[in-house]
Amino acid sequence: MTDLFSKFDPLIEQREQLLQSGLTDPFNLVMEKVESPTVAICNGKRTILLGTYNYMGMTFDPDVVAAGKKALDEFGSGTTGSRVLNGTYVGHRAVEQTLRDFYAMDHAMVFSTGYQANLGIISTIAGKGDYIILDIDSHASIYDGCKMGDAEVVAFRHNDVEALEKRLKRLAPEAGKLVVLEGVYSMLGDVAPLTEMVSVSKANGAMVLVDEAHSMGFIGDHGRGVAEAQGVIDDVDFIIGTFSKSVGTVGGFCVSNHPKFEILRLVCRPYVFTASLPPSVVATAAASIRKLMDSADKRVHLWENSKRLHAGLKQLGFRLGTEEPQSAIIAVIMPDLETGAAMWEALLQEGLYVNLARPPATPAGMTLLRCSLCAEHSTDQVGEILGMFAAAGRATGCIS
Numbered sequence: 001m002t003d004l005f006s007k008f009d010p011l012i013e014q015r016e017q018l019l020q021s022g023l024t025d026p027f028n029l030v031m032e033k034v035e036s037p038t039v040a041i042c043n044g045k046r047t048i049l050l051g052t053y054n055y056m057g058m059t060f061d062p063d064v065v066a067a068g069k070k071a072l073d074e075f076g077s078g079t080t081g082s083r084v085l086n087g088t089y090v091g092h093r094a095v096e097q098t099l100r101d102f103y104a105m106d107h108a109m110v111f112s113t114g115y116q117a118n119l120g121i122i123s124t125i126a127g128k129g130d131y132i133i134l135d136i137d138s139h140a141s142i143y144d145g146c147k148m149g150d151a152e153v154v155a156f157r158h159n160d161v162e163a164l165e166k167r168l169k170r171l172a173p174e175a176g177k178l179v180v181l182e183g184v185y186s187m188l189g190d191v192a193p194l195t196e197m198v199s200v201s202k203a204n205g206a207m208v209l210v211d212e213a214h215s216m217g218f219i220g221d222h223g224r225g226v227a228e229a230q231g232v233i234d235d236v237d238f239i240i241g242t243f244s245k246s247v248g249t250v251g252g253f254c255v256s257n258h259p260k261f262e263i264l265r266l267v268c269r270p271y272v273f274t275a276s277l278p279p280s281v282v283a284t285a286a287a288s289i290r291k292l293m294d295s296a297d298k299r300v301h302l303w304e305n306s307k308r309l310h311a312g313l314k315q316l317g318f319r320l321g322t323e324e325p326q327s328a329i330i331a332v333i334m335p336d337l338e339t340g341a342a343m344w345e346a347l348l349q350e351g352l353y354v355n356l357a358r359p360p361a362t363p364a365g366m367t368l369l370r371c372s373l374c375a376e377h378s379t380d381q382v383g384e385i386l387g388m389f390a391a392a393g394r395a396t397g398c399i400s
Protein backbone atom coordinates (compact mmCIF):
# COMPACT_ATOMS: atom_id res chain seq x y z
CA MET A 1 0.00 0.00 0.00
CA THR A 2 1.29 3.46 -0.86
CA ASP A 3 0.93 5.74 2.14
CA LEU A 4 -0.93 8.70 0.73
CA PHE A 5 0.70 10.85 3.40
CA SER A 6 4.25 10.27 2.10
CA LYS A 7 3.95 13.40 -0.07
CA PHE A 8 3.91 15.45 3.13
CA ASP A 9 7.24 14.04 4.43
CA PRO A 10 9.43 17.01 3.41
CA LEU A 11 7.06 19.41 5.15
CA ILE A 12 6.85 17.22 8.27
CA GLU A 13 10.66 17.12 8.42
CA GLN A 14 11.05 20.87 7.96
CA ARG A 15 8.49 21.51 10.70
CA GLU A 16 10.13 19.08 13.12
CA GLN A 17 13.53 20.69 12.56
CA LEU A 18 12.10 24.09 13.31
CA LEU A 19 10.39 22.96 16.50
CA GLN A 20 13.46 20.99 17.69
CA SER A 21 15.33 24.26 17.93
CA GLY A 22 12.96 25.13 20.79
CA LEU A 23 10.78 27.60 18.91
CA THR A 24 7.08 28.05 19.64
CA ASP A 25 5.02 26.68 16.75
CA PRO A 26 4.12 29.86 14.82
CA PHE A 27 1.14 28.12 13.23
CA ASN A 28 -0.41 26.88 16.44
CA LEU A 29 -0.71 29.87 18.75
CA VAL A 30 -3.66 29.90 21.16
CA MET A 31 -5.36 33.11 22.24
CA GLU A 32 -6.32 32.33 25.84
CA LYS A 33 -8.31 35.50 26.23
CA VAL A 34 -9.10 38.31 23.81
CA GLU A 35 -9.49 41.62 25.61
CA SER A 36 -10.07 43.95 22.67
CA PRO A 37 -9.41 44.15 18.92
CA THR A 38 -5.76 44.92 19.71
CA VAL A 39 -4.87 42.96 22.86
CA ALA A 40 -5.03 39.26 23.79
CA ILE A 41 -3.50 36.97 26.37
CA CYS A 42 -1.16 34.40 24.77
CA ASN A 43 0.96 32.02 26.88
CA GLY A 44 -0.31 33.93 29.93
CA LYS A 45 1.13 37.19 28.62
CA ARG A 46 -0.46 40.46 27.42
CA THR A 47 0.13 40.51 23.70
CA ILE A 48 -0.52 43.30 21.22
CA LEU A 49 -2.26 41.93 18.15
CA LEU A 50 -0.62 43.05 14.91
CA GLY A 51 -1.49 40.01 12.83
CA THR A 52 -5.27 39.98 12.62
CA TYR A 53 -7.48 41.21 9.78
CA ASN A 54 -9.54 43.24 12.21
CA TYR A 55 -8.66 46.40 10.28
CA MET A 56 -11.56 48.51 11.53
CA GLY A 57 -11.66 47.00 15.03
CA MET A 58 -15.35 46.06 14.84
CA THR A 59 -15.21 42.78 16.81
CA PHE A 60 -15.95 44.39 20.17
CA ASP A 61 -18.15 47.22 18.96
CA PRO A 62 -21.05 47.31 21.47
CA ASP A 63 -23.74 47.72 18.77
CA VAL A 64 -22.32 44.83 16.76
CA VAL A 65 -22.12 42.53 19.79
CA ALA A 66 -25.66 43.53 20.89
CA ALA A 67 -27.06 42.76 17.40
CA GLY A 68 -25.51 39.29 17.52
CA LYS A 69 -26.87 38.54 21.01
CA LYS A 70 -30.36 39.68 20.05
CA ALA A 71 -30.41 37.48 16.93
CA LEU A 72 -29.10 34.52 18.92
CA ASP A 73 -31.96 34.93 21.38
CA GLU A 74 -34.63 35.49 18.76
CA PHE A 75 -33.58 33.07 16.00
CA GLY A 76 -31.43 30.43 17.71
CA SER A 77 -27.90 29.26 17.05
CA GLY A 78 -28.08 28.21 13.40
CA THR A 79 -30.27 27.76 10.34
CA THR A 80 -29.43 24.09 9.66
CA GLY A 81 -30.08 24.59 5.98
CA SER A 82 -29.09 26.01 2.61
CA ARG A 83 -30.10 29.48 1.51
CA VAL A 84 -32.32 27.91 -1.17
CA LEU A 85 -34.21 25.70 1.29
CA ASN A 86 -34.82 26.62 4.94
CA GLY A 87 -31.70 28.78 5.41
CA THR A 88 -32.91 32.24 4.41
CA TYR A 89 -34.05 34.25 7.44
CA VAL A 90 -34.91 37.93 7.53
CA GLY A 91 -31.34 38.56 8.72
CA HIS A 92 -29.85 37.13 5.51
CA ARG A 93 -32.07 39.39 3.45
CA ALA A 94 -31.18 42.33 5.69
CA VAL A 95 -27.43 41.88 5.37
CA GLU A 96 -27.76 41.65 1.58
CA GLN A 97 -29.72 44.90 1.60
CA THR A 98 -27.01 46.44 3.78
CA LEU A 99 -24.38 45.40 1.23
CA ARG A 100 -26.43 46.89 -1.64
CA ASP A 101 -26.59 50.14 0.33
CA PHE A 102 -22.91 50.06 1.27
CA TYR A 103 -21.73 49.56 -2.32
CA ALA A 104 -24.66 51.39 -3.99
CA MET A 105 -25.14 48.36 -6.23
CA ASP A 106 -28.22 46.47 -7.40
CA HIS A 107 -27.39 42.95 -6.23
CA ALA A 108 -25.70 41.26 -3.29
CA MET A 109 -25.33 37.57 -2.58
CA VAL A 110 -23.98 36.33 0.75
CA PHE A 111 -21.93 33.13 1.07
CA SER A 112 -20.78 31.28 4.18
CA THR A 113 -17.17 32.47 3.67
CA GLY A 114 -15.19 34.69 1.30
CA TYR A 115 -13.38 31.57 0.17
CA GLN A 116 -16.69 30.10 -0.97
CA ALA A 117 -17.70 33.38 -2.64
CA ASN A 118 -14.62 33.18 -4.89
CA LEU A 119 -15.07 29.45 -5.46
CA GLY A 120 -18.72 29.92 -6.36
CA ILE A 121 -18.69 33.06 -8.45
CA ILE A 122 -15.56 32.28 -10.48
CA SER A 123 -16.40 28.65 -11.19
CA THR A 124 -20.00 29.46 -12.11
CA ILE A 125 -19.63 32.48 -14.37
CA ALA A 126 -16.55 31.33 -16.32
CA GLY A 127 -17.36 28.01 -17.98
CA LYS A 128 -16.15 25.74 -20.77
CA GLY A 129 -14.65 27.72 -23.66
CA ASP A 130 -14.29 30.88 -21.53
CA TYR A 131 -11.02 32.37 -20.25
CA ILE A 132 -10.00 33.54 -16.79
CA ILE A 133 -7.10 35.98 -16.89
CA LEU A 134 -5.63 36.43 -13.42
CA ASP A 135 -2.74 38.02 -11.56
CA ILE A 136 -0.20 35.32 -10.73
CA ASP A 137 -0.20 36.34 -7.04
CA SER A 138 -3.94 35.74 -6.65
CA HIS A 139 -5.33 34.33 -3.40
CA ALA A 140 -5.75 30.54 -3.04
CA SER A 141 -9.54 30.87 -3.15
CA ILE A 142 -9.30 32.47 -6.61
CA TYR A 143 -7.06 29.67 -7.88
CA ASP A 144 -9.37 27.08 -6.33
CA GLY A 145 -12.38 28.74 -7.99
CA CYS A 146 -10.55 28.43 -11.31
CA LYS A 147 -9.78 24.75 -10.65
CA MET A 148 -13.39 24.03 -9.82
CA GLY A 149 -14.65 25.50 -13.11
CA ASP A 150 -14.02 24.53 -16.70
CA ALA A 151 -12.55 27.75 -18.08
CA GLU A 152 -9.01 28.09 -19.45
CA VAL A 153 -6.78 29.92 -16.98
CA VAL A 154 -4.17 32.44 -18.12
CA ALA A 155 -1.93 34.08 -15.51
CA PHE A 156 -0.03 37.34 -15.93
CA ARG A 157 2.85 38.90 -13.98
CA HIS A 158 1.85 40.55 -10.72
CA ASN A 159 0.37 44.03 -11.20
CA ASP A 160 1.77 44.23 -14.76
CA VAL A 161 -0.71 46.10 -16.97
CA GLU A 162 1.21 45.41 -20.18
CA ALA A 163 1.35 41.68 -19.45
CA LEU A 164 -2.42 41.67 -18.86
CA GLU A 165 -3.02 43.51 -22.13
CA LYS A 166 -0.76 41.11 -24.05
CA ARG A 167 -2.63 38.08 -22.70
CA LEU A 168 -6.00 39.62 -23.54
CA LYS A 169 -4.99 40.51 -27.09
CA ARG A 170 -3.95 36.91 -27.77
CA LEU A 171 -7.49 35.67 -27.12
CA ALA A 172 -10.25 35.55 -29.72
CA PRO A 173 -12.36 38.73 -29.55
CA GLU A 174 -15.59 36.70 -29.27
CA ALA A 175 -14.33 34.44 -26.43
CA GLY A 176 -15.87 34.92 -22.96
CA LYS A 177 -13.27 36.53 -20.71
CA LEU A 178 -13.15 37.20 -16.97
CA VAL A 179 -10.25 39.24 -15.59
CA VAL A 180 -9.74 38.53 -11.88
CA LEU A 181 -7.89 41.09 -9.76
CA GLU A 182 -7.48 41.99 -6.09
CA GLY A 183 -7.64 45.50 -4.68
CA VAL A 184 -4.96 44.92 -2.03
CA TYR A 185 -2.67 41.90 -2.29
CA SER A 186 -2.49 40.53 1.21
CA MET A 187 1.07 39.23 1.33
CA LEU A 188 2.97 42.43 0.53
CA GLY A 189 0.10 44.84 1.18
CA ASP A 190 0.46 46.40 -2.28
CA VAL A 191 -2.40 47.82 -4.30
CA ALA A 192 -3.36 46.95 -7.90
CA PRO A 193 -3.29 49.61 -10.63
CA LEU A 194 -7.00 49.07 -11.17
CA THR A 195 -7.58 52.21 -13.27
CA GLU A 196 -5.31 50.93 -16.02
CA MET A 197 -6.20 47.27 -15.59
CA VAL A 198 -9.94 47.80 -15.73
CA SER A 199 -9.57 50.07 -18.76
CA VAL A 200 -7.41 47.51 -20.64
CA SER A 201 -9.83 44.71 -19.71
CA LYS A 202 -12.88 46.62 -20.94
CA ALA A 203 -11.11 47.68 -24.16
CA ASN A 204 -10.55 43.99 -24.85
CA GLY A 205 -14.08 42.85 -24.14
CA ALA A 206 -13.49 41.23 -20.72
CA MET A 207 -15.69 41.29 -17.63
CA VAL A 208 -13.83 42.24 -14.45
CA LEU A 209 -14.02 40.77 -10.95
CA VAL A 210 -12.15 42.49 -8.10
CA ASP A 211 -11.61 40.82 -4.75
CA GLU A 212 -11.63 43.67 -2.21
CA ALA A 213 -11.17 41.44 0.87
CA HIS A 214 -8.36 43.57 2.34
CA SER A 215 -9.64 47.01 1.40
CA MET A 216 -13.34 46.97 2.30
CA GLY A 217 -14.15 49.37 5.12
CA PHE A 218 -10.80 51.14 4.92
CA ILE A 219 -9.81 52.19 1.39
CA GLY A 220 -11.96 54.62 -0.63
CA ASP A 221 -14.05 57.56 0.61
CA HIS A 222 -16.93 55.23 1.54
CA GLY A 223 -14.69 52.26 2.34
CA ARG A 224 -15.79 50.44 -0.81
CA GLY A 225 -12.23 49.54 -1.71
CA VAL A 226 -9.47 50.23 -4.20
CA ALA A 227 -11.87 50.33 -7.17
CA GLU A 228 -13.66 53.21 -5.44
CA ALA A 229 -10.41 54.97 -4.50
CA GLN A 230 -9.19 54.76 -8.10
CA GLY A 231 -12.53 55.86 -9.56
CA VAL A 232 -13.35 52.69 -11.53
CA ILE A 233 -15.96 51.00 -9.33
CA ASP A 234 -18.72 51.60 -11.93
CA ASP A 235 -16.72 49.64 -14.51
CA VAL A 236 -16.15 46.62 -12.27
CA ASP A 237 -18.66 43.83 -12.95
CA PHE A 238 -18.28 41.87 -9.72
CA ILE A 239 -16.82 42.76 -6.33
CA ILE A 240 -16.00 39.92 -3.97
CA GLY A 241 -15.63 40.60 -0.28
CA THR A 242 -15.55 38.97 3.10
CA PHE A 243 -17.00 39.57 6.56
CA SER A 244 -13.87 38.02 8.12
CA LYS A 245 -11.70 41.13 7.94
CA SER A 246 -12.95 44.72 8.41
CA VAL A 247 -16.50 43.56 9.14
CA GLY A 248 -15.19 41.48 12.05
CA THR A 249 -17.14 38.23 11.79
CA VAL A 250 -17.31 35.47 9.14
CA GLY A 251 -18.99 35.22 5.75
CA GLY A 252 -18.41 36.24 2.14
CA PHE A 253 -20.26 38.07 -0.61
CA CYS A 254 -20.44 39.22 -4.18
CA VAL A 255 -22.05 42.52 -5.24
CA SER A 256 -22.84 43.44 -8.83
CA ASN A 257 -25.04 45.52 -11.13
CA HIS A 258 -25.36 42.71 -13.69
CA PRO A 259 -29.07 42.50 -14.62
CA LYS A 260 -29.08 38.68 -14.61
CA PHE A 261 -27.13 38.35 -11.34
CA GLU A 262 -29.95 36.78 -9.29
CA ILE A 263 -29.91 33.56 -11.37
CA LEU A 264 -26.64 32.70 -9.61
CA ARG A 265 -28.66 31.79 -6.50
CA LEU A 266 -29.90 28.71 -8.36
CA VAL A 267 -26.75 27.61 -10.20
CA CYS A 268 -23.84 28.47 -7.92
CA ARG A 269 -22.94 25.25 -6.09
CA PRO A 270 -20.97 26.73 -3.13
CA TYR A 271 -24.07 28.86 -2.43
CA VAL A 272 -26.64 26.10 -2.87
CA PHE A 273 -24.95 23.05 -1.35
CA THR A 274 -23.94 24.35 2.07
CA ALA A 275 -25.70 25.68 5.16
CA SER A 276 -26.28 29.41 5.43
CA LEU A 277 -24.62 31.60 8.05
CA PRO A 278 -26.06 31.59 11.60
CA PRO A 279 -28.54 34.43 12.32
CA SER A 280 -26.19 35.95 14.92
CA VAL A 281 -23.42 36.19 12.34
CA VAL A 282 -25.51 37.94 9.69
CA ALA A 283 -26.88 40.29 12.34
CA THR A 284 -23.37 41.28 13.51
CA ALA A 285 -22.27 41.68 9.88
CA ALA A 286 -25.20 43.98 9.04
CA ALA A 287 -24.65 46.10 12.17
CA SER A 288 -20.93 46.34 11.45
CA ILE A 289 -21.32 47.24 7.75
CA ARG A 290 -23.85 49.98 8.63
CA LYS A 291 -21.30 51.47 11.02
CA LEU A 292 -18.50 51.18 8.45
CA MET A 293 -20.50 53.50 6.19
CA ASP A 294 -19.96 56.20 8.77
CA SER A 295 -16.36 55.54 9.81
CA ALA A 296 -14.37 58.24 8.04
CA ASP A 297 -12.52 59.19 11.25
CA LYS A 298 -11.44 55.61 11.82
CA ARG A 299 -10.19 55.39 8.25
CA VAL A 300 -8.07 58.52 8.78
CA HIS A 301 -6.59 57.10 12.01
CA LEU A 302 -5.82 53.75 10.36
CA TRP A 303 -3.92 55.53 7.57
CA GLU A 304 -1.96 57.42 10.24
CA ASN A 305 -1.09 54.13 11.97
CA SER A 306 -0.04 52.54 8.70
CA LYS A 307 2.21 55.48 7.74
CA ARG A 308 3.75 55.66 11.20
CA LEU A 309 4.57 51.95 11.40
CA HIS A 310 5.94 51.86 7.85
CA ALA A 311 8.21 54.87 8.44
CA GLY A 312 9.36 53.56 11.84
CA LEU A 313 10.23 50.08 10.58
CA LYS A 314 12.05 51.53 7.58
CA GLN A 315 14.05 53.79 9.86
CA LEU A 316 15.01 50.82 12.04
CA GLY A 317 16.51 49.19 8.94
CA PHE A 318 13.94 46.53 8.10
CA ARG A 319 13.27 45.63 4.45
CA LEU A 320 9.59 46.18 3.67
CA GLY A 321 7.24 44.82 1.01
CA THR A 322 6.37 48.25 -0.40
CA GLU A 323 8.35 51.51 -0.69
CA GLU A 324 5.41 53.48 0.68
CA PRO A 325 2.48 52.27 2.82
CA GLN A 326 -0.36 51.34 0.45
CA SER A 327 -2.81 49.60 2.79
CA ALA A 328 -3.19 48.46 6.41
CA ILE A 329 -0.70 45.63 5.75
CA ILE A 330 3.02 46.24 6.22
CA ALA A 331 5.13 43.22 5.25
CA VAL A 332 8.60 42.86 6.75
CA ILE A 333 10.79 40.71 4.49
CA MET A 334 12.94 38.15 6.32
CA PRO A 335 16.10 36.65 4.80
CA ASP A 336 14.93 33.04 5.33
CA LEU A 337 12.42 30.89 7.22
CA GLU A 338 14.74 30.20 10.17
CA THR A 339 15.44 33.89 10.79
CA GLY A 340 11.77 34.68 10.22
CA ALA A 341 10.69 32.09 12.80
CA ALA A 342 13.31 33.34 15.31
CA MET A 343 12.18 36.93 14.83
CA TRP A 344 8.52 35.88 15.15
CA GLU A 345 9.33 34.16 18.45
CA ALA A 346 11.36 37.10 19.74
CA LEU A 347 8.45 39.45 18.99
CA LEU A 348 6.07 37.12 20.80
CA GLN A 349 8.39 37.16 23.84
CA GLU A 350 8.29 40.95 23.66
CA GLY A 351 4.48 40.77 23.69
CA LEU A 352 3.66 41.25 20.00
CA TYR A 353 1.83 38.93 17.65
CA VAL A 354 2.41 39.22 13.89
CA ASN A 355 1.74 36.74 11.07
CA LEU A 356 4.60 34.57 9.90
CA ALA A 357 3.96 33.88 6.21
CA ARG A 358 5.96 31.51 4.04
CA PRO A 359 5.72 29.84 0.64
CA PRO A 360 3.49 28.74 -1.03
CA ALA A 361 1.28 31.53 0.39
CA THR A 362 3.95 34.18 -0.30
CA PRO A 363 5.25 35.38 -3.68
CA ALA A 364 8.81 34.64 -4.90
CA GLY A 365 9.58 32.18 -2.10
CA MET A 366 9.68 34.95 0.50
CA THR A 367 9.36 34.60 4.29
CA LEU A 368 7.40 37.53 5.67
CA LEU A 369 6.39 38.95 9.01
CA ARG A 370 3.07 40.46 8.09
CA CYS A 371 1.87 43.31 10.23
CA SER A 372 -1.75 44.32 9.84
CA LEU A 373 -2.86 47.45 11.59
CA CYS A 374 -6.17 48.16 13.20
CA ALA A 375 -8.06 51.45 13.51
CA GLU A 376 -8.21 50.70 17.25
CA HIS A 377 -4.41 50.64 17.67
CA SER A 378 -3.59 53.80 19.58
CA THR A 379 -0.69 56.02 18.56
CA ASP A 380 1.04 54.88 21.79
CA GLN A 381 0.58 51.24 20.83
CA VAL A 382 2.24 51.86 17.46
CA GLY A 383 5.16 53.38 19.38
CA GLU A 384 5.27 50.32 21.66
CA ILE A 385 5.22 48.04 18.59
CA LEU A 386 8.21 49.86 17.08
CA GLY A 387 10.11 49.44 20.35
CA MET A 388 9.42 45.70 20.28
CA PHE A 389 10.61 45.42 16.66
CA ALA A 390 13.80 47.26 17.59
CA ALA A 391 14.51 44.92 20.53
CA ALA A 392 13.61 41.68 18.70
CA GLY A 393 15.43 42.77 15.54
CA ARG A 394 18.66 43.40 17.47
CA ALA A 395 18.34 40.19 19.51
CA THR A 396 18.01 38.08 16.34
CA GLY A 397 20.55 40.00 14.29
CA CYS A 398 17.95 41.15 11.75
CA ILE A 399 19.03 44.74 12.27
CA SER A 400 22.21 46.18 13.74
Ligand SMILES: Cc1ncc(COP(=O)(O)O)c(C=O)c1O
Pocket residue numbers: 113114115116118139141182186211213214242243244250251252
Ligand atom coordinates in the same frame (compact mmCIF):
# COMPACT_ATOMS: atom_id res chain seq x y z
C1 LIG B 1 -7.92 38.05 -1.11
C2 LIG B 1 -8.76 37.14 -0.28
N1 LIG B 1 -9.90 36.66 -0.78
C3 LIG B 1 -10.69 35.83 -0.08
C4 LIG B 1 -10.35 35.42 1.19
C5 LIG B 1 -11.23 34.46 1.93
O1 LIG B 1 -11.92 35.07 2.93
P1 LIG B 1 -12.66 34.26 4.09
O2 LIG B 1 -11.80 34.33 5.30
O3 LIG B 1 -13.96 34.97 4.28
O4 LIG B 1 -12.86 32.86 3.62
C6 LIG B 1 -9.17 35.89 1.76
C7 LIG B 1 -8.80 35.47 3.13
O5 LIG B 1 -7.72 35.38 3.55
C8 LIG B 1 -8.35 36.76 1.01
O6 LIG B 1 -7.20 37.20 1.51
